[in-house]
Amino acid sequence: MSISSNYIFEVTSDPAAIKQSFINNSESFNLPNRNLASVTDYVNGELAINDSDICQRRSPTISIQGQVFYVVRDTSITLAEGDFTSDIVASCCTLTRDGYVKSPTFGLKNIPVSCYAFVYTKPDQRRKGVAAFMLNEVNRHMEREIPDGISVLYSDVGEYYSRFGFESRHVPLALLLVAAILQTPSVEGGKIITHMQGQFKDLFILDDRILVERLNSSLTEAPYKISVSLKPDSAIQELFASRSTWKYSKSKSINQALEDLIFGISVTDEATGQVLGFVTFSHYWNAKVMSVTRLFISPSAEKAGTAKTIFVQLVQNLAVLAEKLEFDTIKLWHSEIDETKHKAIWDWIDELPNSDINLANTSLSAINFHSGFKAKYDVEGPDVKWEMNGKWCWY
Ligand SMILES: CC(C)(COP(=O)(O)OP(=O)(O)OC[C@H]1O[C@@H](n2cnc3c(N)ncnc32)[C@H](O)[C@@H]1OP(=O)(O)O)[C@@H](O)C(=O)NCCC(=O)NCCS
Structure with a gap:
Protein backbone atom coordinates (compact mmCIF):
# COMPACT_ATOMS: atom_id res chain seq x y z
CA MET A 1 0.00 0.00 0.00
CA PRO A 172 1.20 -22.31 24.79
CA LEU A 173 0.14 -21.44 28.31
CA ALA A 174 -0.77 -23.43 31.40
CA LEU A 175 -3.30 -22.06 33.89
CA LEU A 176 -2.98 -23.54 37.39
CA LEU A 177 -5.80 -23.07 39.86
CA VAL A 178 -4.54 -21.63 43.16
CA ALA A 179 -7.18 -23.51 45.19
CA ALA A 180 -6.17 -26.81 43.58
CA ILE A 181 -2.47 -26.27 44.31
CA LEU A 182 -3.28 -25.54 47.94
CA GLN A 183 -4.93 -28.98 48.21
CA THR A 184 -1.79 -30.86 47.13
CA PRO A 185 0.37 -32.59 49.79
CA SER A 186 3.12 -30.16 50.75
CA VAL A 187 6.70 -31.02 49.83
CA GLU A 188 10.07 -29.77 51.02
CA GLY A 189 13.19 -29.64 48.85
CA GLY A 190 15.01 -26.83 50.62
CA LYS A 191 14.70 -23.50 52.37
CA ILE A 192 12.28 -20.90 50.97
CA ILE A 193 13.48 -17.32 50.44
CA THR A 194 11.20 -14.54 49.17
CA HIS A 195 12.44 -11.74 46.90
CA MET A 196 11.14 -8.19 46.71
CA GLN A 197 12.11 -5.41 44.31
CA GLY A 198 15.89 -4.98 44.23
CA GLN A 199 16.46 -8.63 45.23
CA PHE A 200 16.57 -10.51 41.91
CA LYS A 201 20.17 -9.98 40.86
CA ASP A 202 21.74 -13.21 42.12
CA LEU A 203 18.90 -15.29 40.70
CA PHE A 204 19.38 -13.99 37.18
CA ILE A 205 23.18 -14.11 37.37
CA LEU A 206 22.80 -17.83 38.13
CA ASP A 207 20.20 -18.27 35.36
CA ASP A 208 22.55 -16.55 32.91
CA ARG A 209 25.55 -18.65 33.97
CA ILE A 210 23.63 -21.90 33.52
CA LEU A 211 22.30 -20.79 30.12
CA VAL A 212 25.82 -19.90 28.94
CA GLU A 213 27.16 -23.25 30.18
CA ARG A 214 24.34 -25.08 28.42
CA LEU A 215 24.79 -23.17 25.15
CA ASN A 216 28.56 -23.67 25.29
CA SER A 217 28.43 -27.37 26.00
CA SER A 218 25.67 -28.58 23.73
CA LEU A 219 25.05 -28.70 20.02
CA THR A 220 21.81 -27.18 18.77
CA GLU A 221 19.65 -30.17 17.97
CA ALA A 222 18.36 -30.82 14.44
CA PRO A 223 16.42 -29.56 12.55
CA TYR A 224 17.84 -26.31 13.95
CA LYS A 225 21.34 -25.15 12.97
CA ILE A 226 21.88 -22.44 15.57
CA SER A 227 20.30 -21.18 18.81
CA VAL A 228 19.45 -17.68 19.98
CA SER A 229 18.33 -16.45 23.38
CA LEU A 230 17.88 -13.26 25.31
CA LYS A 231 20.31 -12.88 28.21
CA PRO A 232 18.69 -13.51 31.61
CA ASP A 233 18.75 -10.13 33.33
CA SER A 234 17.30 -9.10 36.70
CA ALA A 235 16.51 -5.64 35.27
CA ILE A 236 13.57 -7.00 33.28
CA GLN A 237 12.08 -8.49 36.45
CA GLU A 238 12.63 -5.11 38.14
CA LEU A 239 10.60 -3.57 35.30
CA PHE A 240 7.77 -6.09 35.72
CA ALA A 241 7.82 -5.49 39.48
CA SER A 242 7.74 -1.69 38.99
CA ARG A 243 4.77 -1.93 36.66
CA SER A 244 2.95 -4.30 39.06
CA THR A 245 3.66 -1.99 41.98
CA TRP A 246 2.54 1.07 40.06
CA LYS A 247 -0.71 -0.58 39.02
CA TYR A 248 -1.24 -1.87 42.53
CA SER A 249 -0.73 1.61 43.98
CA LYS A 250 -3.61 2.76 41.75
CA SER A 251 -5.83 -0.16 42.63
CA LYS A 252 -7.93 0.12 45.73
CA SER A 253 -9.21 -3.44 45.63
CA ILE A 254 -6.55 -5.26 47.65
CA ASN A 255 -5.56 -4.58 51.17
CA GLN A 256 -1.85 -5.26 51.48
CA ALA A 257 0.97 -2.81 52.09
CA LEU A 258 2.92 -1.94 48.94
CA GLU A 259 6.23 -2.59 50.63
CA ASP A 260 5.12 -6.17 51.37
CA LEU A 261 4.77 -7.11 47.72
CA ILE A 262 6.83 -10.15 46.78
CA PHE A 263 7.91 -10.84 43.18
CA GLY A 264 10.15 -13.88 43.55
CA ILE A 265 10.56 -17.11 45.53
CA SER A 266 13.64 -19.29 45.61
CA VAL A 267 14.40 -22.68 47.14
CA THR A 268 17.93 -23.03 48.45
CA ASP A 269 19.94 -25.92 49.82
CA GLU A 270 19.72 -25.65 53.62
CA ALA A 271 23.40 -26.62 54.08
CA THR A 272 25.17 -24.85 51.19
CA GLY A 273 22.84 -21.94 50.44
CA GLN A 274 22.94 -22.96 46.76
CA VAL A 275 19.84 -21.93 44.76
CA LEU A 276 18.00 -25.07 43.62
CA GLY A 277 15.20 -23.25 41.82
CA PHE A 278 13.35 -19.97 41.64
CA VAL A 279 10.20 -18.44 40.30
CA THR A 280 9.60 -14.76 39.53
CA PHE A 281 6.23 -13.28 38.70
CA SER A 282 4.09 -10.22 38.16
CA HIS A 283 0.47 -9.47 38.97
CA TYR A 284 -2.62 -8.94 36.85
CA TRP A 285 -4.56 -7.25 39.62
CA ASN A 286 -8.01 -7.19 38.11
CA ALA A 287 -7.90 -10.58 36.46
CA LYS A 288 -6.55 -12.01 39.75
CA VAL A 289 -3.82 -13.83 37.85
CA MET A 290 -0.24 -14.28 38.94
CA SER A 291 1.87 -14.47 35.80
CA VAL A 292 5.15 -16.39 36.03
CA THR A 293 7.88 -14.34 34.35
CA ARG A 294 10.65 -16.93 34.81
CA LEU A 295 10.93 -20.38 36.37
CA PHE A 296 14.37 -21.87 36.88
CA ILE A 297 15.36 -25.31 38.14
CA SER A 298 19.06 -25.85 38.76
CA PRO A 299 21.01 -28.60 36.98
CA SER A 300 22.05 -29.87 40.44
CA ALA A 301 18.39 -30.43 41.38
CA GLU A 302 17.88 -32.15 38.03
CA LYS A 303 20.90 -34.38 38.67
CA ALA A 304 19.71 -35.19 42.17
CA GLY A 305 16.28 -36.14 40.80
CA THR A 306 14.53 -33.47 42.90
CA ALA A 307 13.38 -31.19 40.06
CA LYS A 308 9.71 -32.02 40.58
CA THR A 309 9.96 -31.47 44.36
CA ILE A 310 11.59 -28.07 43.81
CA PHE A 311 8.95 -27.10 41.25
CA VAL A 312 6.06 -28.18 43.47
CA GLN A 313 7.54 -26.39 46.49
CA LEU A 314 7.92 -23.17 44.45
CA VAL A 315 4.40 -23.37 43.07
CA GLN A 316 2.88 -24.21 46.47
CA ASN A 317 4.56 -21.17 48.01
CA LEU A 318 3.45 -19.02 45.08
CA ALA A 319 -0.12 -20.27 45.60
CA VAL A 320 0.03 -19.22 49.26
CA LEU A 321 1.03 -15.70 48.18
CA ALA A 322 -1.63 -15.67 45.49
CA GLU A 323 -4.31 -16.71 47.96
CA LYS A 324 -3.35 -13.85 50.31
CA LEU A 325 -3.97 -11.44 47.42
CA GLU A 326 -7.21 -13.27 46.58
CA PHE A 327 -5.84 -14.32 43.19
CA ASP A 328 -7.38 -17.43 41.55
CA THR A 329 -4.89 -18.47 38.92
CA ILE A 330 -1.19 -18.90 38.16
CA LYS A 331 -0.25 -18.45 34.52
CA LEU A 332 2.81 -20.32 33.26
CA TRP A 333 4.36 -20.31 29.80
CA HIS A 334 5.14 -23.87 28.67
CA SER A 335 8.64 -22.78 27.66
CA GLU A 336 9.59 -22.38 31.35
CA ILE A 337 9.61 -26.17 31.90
CA ASP A 338 11.21 -28.45 29.34
CA GLU A 339 8.48 -30.89 28.38
CA THR A 340 10.73 -33.83 27.52
CA LYS A 341 13.13 -33.43 30.45
CA HIS A 342 10.43 -32.74 33.04
CA LYS A 343 7.55 -35.02 32.14
CA ALA A 344 6.89 -35.69 35.86
CA ILE A 345 6.28 -31.95 36.43
CA TRP A 346 3.87 -31.72 33.51
CA ASP A 347 2.05 -34.86 34.76
CA TRP A 348 1.69 -33.17 38.17
CA ILE A 349 0.26 -30.01 36.55
CA ASP A 350 -2.02 -32.04 34.30
CA GLU A 351 -3.47 -33.86 37.31
CA LEU A 352 -4.34 -30.63 39.16
CA PRO A 353 -8.14 -30.34 39.19
CA ASN A 354 -9.53 -27.62 36.89
CA SER A 355 -6.12 -26.61 35.61
CA ASP A 356 -5.46 -26.29 31.89
CA ILE A 357 -2.39 -26.92 29.81
CA ASN A 358 -1.59 -26.25 26.15
CA LEU A 359 -3.84 -23.21 25.92
CA ALA A 360 -3.38 -20.88 22.98
CA ASN A 361 -1.67 -17.66 24.08
CA THR A 362 -3.60 -14.70 22.67
C1 LIG B 1 -2.73 -2.75 14.79
C2 LIG B 1 -2.65 -1.28 14.35
C3 LIG B 1 -1.39 -0.66 14.91
C4 LIG B 1 -2.61 -1.24 12.83
O1 LIG B 1 -2.49 0.13 12.44
P1 LIG B 1 -2.85 0.65 10.99
O2 LIG B 1 -2.17 1.94 10.78
O3 LIG B 1 -4.29 0.57 10.75
O4 LIG B 1 -2.14 -0.51 10.13
P2 LIG B 1 -2.07 -0.73 8.58
O5 LIG B 1 -2.94 0.25 7.87
O6 LIG B 1 -0.66 -0.83 8.21
O7 LIG B 1 -2.68 -2.17 8.46
C5 LIG B 1 -4.03 -2.43 8.74
C6 LIG B 1 -4.11 -3.92 8.87
O8 LIG B 1 -3.71 -4.32 10.16
C7 LIG B 1 -4.25 -5.60 10.40
N1 LIG B 1 -4.90 -5.57 11.71
C8 LIG B 1 -5.34 -4.52 12.41
N2 LIG B 1 -5.91 -4.92 13.56
C9 LIG B 1 -5.82 -6.26 13.57
C10 LIG B 1 -6.23 -7.25 14.49
N3 LIG B 1 -6.85 -6.95 15.64
N4 LIG B 1 -5.96 -8.55 14.18
C11 LIG B 1 -5.33 -8.88 13.03
N5 LIG B 1 -4.92 -7.97 12.12
C12 LIG B 1 -5.17 -6.67 12.40
C13 LIG B 1 -5.26 -5.86 9.31
O9 LIG B 1 -4.63 -6.67 8.34
C14 LIG B 1 -5.49 -4.47 8.76
O10 LIG B 1 -5.89 -4.46 7.44
P3 LIG B 1 -7.45 -4.69 7.08
O11 LIG B 1 -8.25 -4.06 8.19
O12 LIG B 1 -7.61 -4.01 5.81
O13 LIG B 1 -7.58 -6.16 7.03
C15 LIG B 1 -3.91 -0.49 14.82
O14 LIG B 1 -5.07 -1.21 14.43
C16 LIG B 1 -3.96 -0.24 16.32
O15 LIG B 1 -3.40 0.72 16.81
N6 LIG B 1 -4.68 -1.12 17.07
C17 LIG B 1 -4.83 -0.97 18.51
C18 LIG B 1 -3.52 -1.21 19.25
C19 LIG B 1 -2.96 -2.60 18.98
O16 LIG B 1 -3.64 -3.60 19.09
N7 LIG B 1 -1.66 -2.64 18.62
C20 LIG B 1 -0.95 -3.85 18.34
C21 LIG B 1 -0.33 -4.35 19.59
S1 LIG B 1 0.61 -5.81 19.29
Missing part, protein backbone atom coordinates in the same frame (compact mmCIF):
# COMPACT_ATOMS: atom_id res chain seq x y z
CA SER A 2 1.46 3.39 -0.88
CA ILE A 3 1.05 6.06 1.74
CA SER A 4 0.47 9.79 1.37
CA SER A 5 3.63 11.90 1.52
CA ASN A 6 2.05 13.85 4.40
CA TYR A 7 3.38 11.29 6.82
CA ILE A 8 6.85 11.60 8.30
CA PHE A 9 8.69 9.15 10.52
CA GLU A 10 10.87 10.22 13.45
CA VAL A 11 13.08 8.47 15.98
CA THR A 12 12.49 10.65 19.00
CA SER A 13 13.79 11.30 22.49
CA ASP A 14 11.59 14.39 22.87
CA PRO A 15 9.74 14.01 26.22
CA ALA A 16 6.65 15.78 24.84
CA ALA A 17 6.43 13.39 21.88
CA ILE A 18 6.94 10.36 24.14
CA LYS A 19 4.25 11.57 26.51
CA GLN A 20 1.85 12.23 23.63
CA SER A 21 2.43 8.69 22.34
CA PHE A 22 1.30 7.23 25.67
CA ILE A 23 -1.66 9.63 25.84
CA ASN A 24 -2.70 8.44 22.36
CA ASN A 25 -2.16 4.75 22.98
CA SER A 26 -3.88 4.79 26.40
CA GLU A 27 -7.08 4.34 24.40
CA SER A 28 -5.89 0.81 23.54
CA PHE A 29 -3.39 -0.16 26.23
CA ASN A 30 -4.94 1.42 29.34
CA LEU A 31 -7.80 -1.06 29.26
CA PRO A 32 -10.59 -0.74 31.82
CA ASN A 33 -9.66 -4.14 33.28
CA ARG A 34 -6.25 -2.76 34.20
CA ASN A 35 -8.08 -0.77 36.84
CA LEU A 36 -6.27 2.54 36.42
CA ALA A 37 -7.91 5.69 37.62
CA SER A 38 -7.12 7.91 34.65
CA VAL A 39 -5.15 8.42 31.45
CA THR A 40 -2.75 10.54 33.50
CA ASP A 41 -2.07 7.62 35.82
CA TYR A 42 -1.39 5.32 32.89
CA VAL A 43 0.90 7.83 31.18
CA ASN A 44 2.80 8.60 34.38
CA GLY A 45 3.19 4.87 35.07
CA GLU A 46 4.68 4.17 31.64
CA LEU A 47 6.93 7.24 31.85
CA ALA A 48 8.17 6.02 35.25
CA ILE A 49 8.92 2.64 33.68
CA ASN A 50 10.89 4.40 30.95
CA ASP A 51 13.14 5.66 33.75
CA SER A 52 13.94 2.10 34.85
CA ASP A 53 17.43 0.66 34.47
CA ILE A 54 16.74 -1.62 31.51
CA CYS A 55 15.02 1.18 29.53
CA GLN A 56 17.71 3.74 30.28
CA ARG A 57 20.67 1.39 29.82
CA ARG A 58 23.08 2.66 27.17
CA SER A 59 25.93 0.87 25.42
CA PRO A 60 29.20 2.23 24.02
CA THR A 61 28.77 0.08 20.92
CA ILE A 62 25.02 -0.02 20.22
CA SER A 63 23.27 3.30 19.76
CA ILE A 64 19.78 1.95 20.34
CA GLN A 65 20.36 0.01 23.59
CA GLY A 66 17.50 0.57 26.06
CA GLN A 67 14.10 1.96 25.14
CA VAL A 68 13.77 4.03 21.95
CA PHE A 69 10.60 5.78 20.74
CA TYR A 70 9.31 6.25 17.20
CA VAL A 71 6.44 8.44 15.97
CA VAL A 72 4.66 9.17 12.71
CA ARG A 73 3.42 12.73 12.22
CA ASP A 74 0.72 13.79 9.79
CA THR A 75 1.99 17.10 8.42
CA SER A 76 -1.45 17.94 6.99
CA ILE A 77 -2.68 18.53 10.56
CA THR A 78 -2.48 22.22 11.48
CA LEU A 79 -0.94 22.74 14.89
CA ALA A 80 -2.03 25.56 17.17
CA GLU A 81 0.71 27.81 18.52
CA GLY A 82 2.67 26.03 21.26
CA ASP A 83 1.28 22.63 20.26
CA PHE A 84 4.06 20.35 19.00
CA THR A 85 2.44 16.94 19.35
CA SER A 86 -1.16 16.81 18.06
CA ASP A 87 0.16 15.74 14.65
CA ILE A 88 1.46 12.43 16.12
CA VAL A 89 -0.84 9.80 14.65
CA ALA A 90 1.12 6.60 15.25
CA SER A 91 3.89 5.46 17.55
CA CYS A 92 5.79 2.49 18.91
CA CYS A 93 8.98 1.76 20.81
CA THR A 94 11.74 -0.80 21.03
CA LEU A 95 13.64 -2.14 24.02
CA THR A 96 17.05 -3.40 22.99
CA ARG A 97 18.73 -5.85 25.35
CA ASP A 98 21.62 -8.29 25.27
CA GLY A 99 21.24 -11.74 23.81
CA TYR A 100 23.22 -14.75 22.64
CA VAL A 101 23.70 -16.69 19.46
CA LYS A 102 25.33 -20.12 19.45
CA SER A 103 26.54 -21.42 16.10
CA PRO A 104 28.86 -24.32 15.18
CA THR A 105 31.12 -21.91 13.25
CA PHE A 106 31.33 -18.96 15.64
CA GLY A 107 30.63 -20.61 19.00
CA LEU A 108 28.80 -18.45 21.53
CA LYS A 109 28.52 -14.75 20.69
CA ASN A 110 26.66 -11.79 22.16
CA ILE A 111 24.01 -10.21 19.97
CA PRO A 112 21.58 -7.34 20.47
CA VAL A 113 17.90 -8.25 20.68
CA SER A 114 15.22 -5.62 20.16
CA CYS A 115 11.67 -6.04 21.42
CA TYR A 116 9.02 -3.99 19.55
CA ALA A 117 6.16 -2.77 21.71
CA PHE A 118 3.24 -0.32 22.00
CA VAL A 119 2.56 -0.34 18.25
CA TYR A 120 -0.34 2.02 17.81
CA THR A 121 -2.23 4.09 15.20
CA LYS A 122 -4.97 6.56 16.15
CA PRO A 123 -8.40 5.10 15.28
CA ASP A 124 -9.25 7.76 12.65
CA GLN A 125 -5.97 7.04 10.83
CA ARG A 126 -6.19 3.25 10.70
CA ARG A 127 -6.19 0.99 7.62
CA LYS A 128 -4.29 3.51 5.52
CA GLY A 129 -0.90 1.85 5.93
CA VAL A 130 0.35 4.22 8.66
CA ALA A 131 1.55 1.42 10.97
CA ALA A 132 3.03 -0.38 7.97
CA PHE A 133 4.95 2.79 7.04
CA MET A 134 6.19 3.12 10.63
CA LEU A 135 7.15 -0.55 11.04
CA ASN A 136 9.03 -0.60 7.74
CA GLU A 137 10.94 2.50 8.91
CA VAL A 138 11.69 0.94 12.32
CA ASN A 139 12.89 -2.21 10.56
CA ARG A 140 15.18 -0.10 8.38
CA HIS A 141 16.48 1.64 11.51
CA MET A 142 17.17 -1.76 13.09
CA GLU A 143 18.95 -3.03 10.00
CA ARG A 144 21.19 0.03 10.09
CA GLU A 145 21.86 0.05 13.84
CA ILE A 146 22.08 -3.67 14.65
CA PRO A 147 22.41 -5.49 11.31
CA ASP A 148 23.55 -8.76 12.88
CA GLY A 149 20.94 -8.67 15.65
CA ILE A 150 17.39 -9.95 15.93
CA SER A 151 14.03 -8.44 16.84
CA VAL A 152 11.18 -10.01 18.77
CA LEU A 153 7.63 -9.00 19.64
CA TYR A 154 4.37 -10.29 21.06
CA SER A 155 1.52 -9.70 18.68
CA ASP A 156 -1.99 -8.98 19.87
CA VAL A 157 -3.02 -8.66 16.25
CA GLY A 158 -2.43 -12.18 15.00
CA GLU A 159 -0.13 -12.54 12.01
CA TYR A 160 -0.12 -8.81 11.14
CA TYR A 161 3.64 -8.58 11.73
CA SER A 162 4.53 -11.44 9.37
CA ARG A 163 4.50 -8.95 6.47
CA PHE A 164 7.35 -7.11 8.25
CA GLY A 165 9.52 -10.22 8.55
CA PHE A 166 8.34 -11.50 11.95
CA GLU A 167 7.87 -15.27 12.17
CA SER A 168 5.48 -16.60 14.81
CA ARG A 169 6.92 -18.88 17.48
CA HIS A 170 3.82 -19.58 19.49
CA VAL A 171 4.26 -20.77 23.09
CA SER A 363 -0.25 -12.89 22.27
CA LEU A 364 1.88 -14.52 19.57
CA SER A 365 5.65 -14.58 20.07
CA ALA A 366 7.40 -13.63 16.89
CA ILE A 367 11.00 -13.18 15.80
CA ASN A 368 12.71 -11.35 12.95
CA PHE A 369 16.28 -12.16 11.92
CA HIS A 370 18.07 -9.11 10.53
CA SER A 371 19.72 -9.47 7.15
CA GLY A 372 23.29 -9.25 8.53
CA PHE A 373 22.44 -11.97 11.05
CA LYS A 374 21.11 -14.31 8.35
CA ALA A 375 24.13 -13.66 6.14
CA LYS A 376 26.70 -14.06 8.92
CA TYR A 377 25.29 -17.30 10.30
CA ASP A 378 24.08 -18.55 6.90
CA VAL A 379 20.57 -19.32 8.15
CA GLU A 380 16.92 -18.72 7.43
CA GLY A 381 14.31 -18.43 10.18
CA PRO A 382 13.39 -22.13 10.41
CA ASP A 383 17.08 -22.97 11.04
CA VAL A 384 17.13 -20.99 14.28
CA LYS A 385 16.03 -22.31 17.67
CA TRP A 386 14.73 -19.65 20.10
CA GLU A 387 15.85 -20.83 23.53
CA MET A 388 13.87 -19.75 26.60
CA ASN A 389 11.19 -17.93 24.60
CA GLY A 390 9.01 -16.85 27.51
CA LYS A 391 7.19 -14.02 29.22
CA TRP A 392 10.49 -12.52 30.44
CA CYS A 393 11.50 -11.76 26.82
CA TRP A 394 8.95 -8.94 26.52
CA TYR A 395 7.81 -6.04 28.59
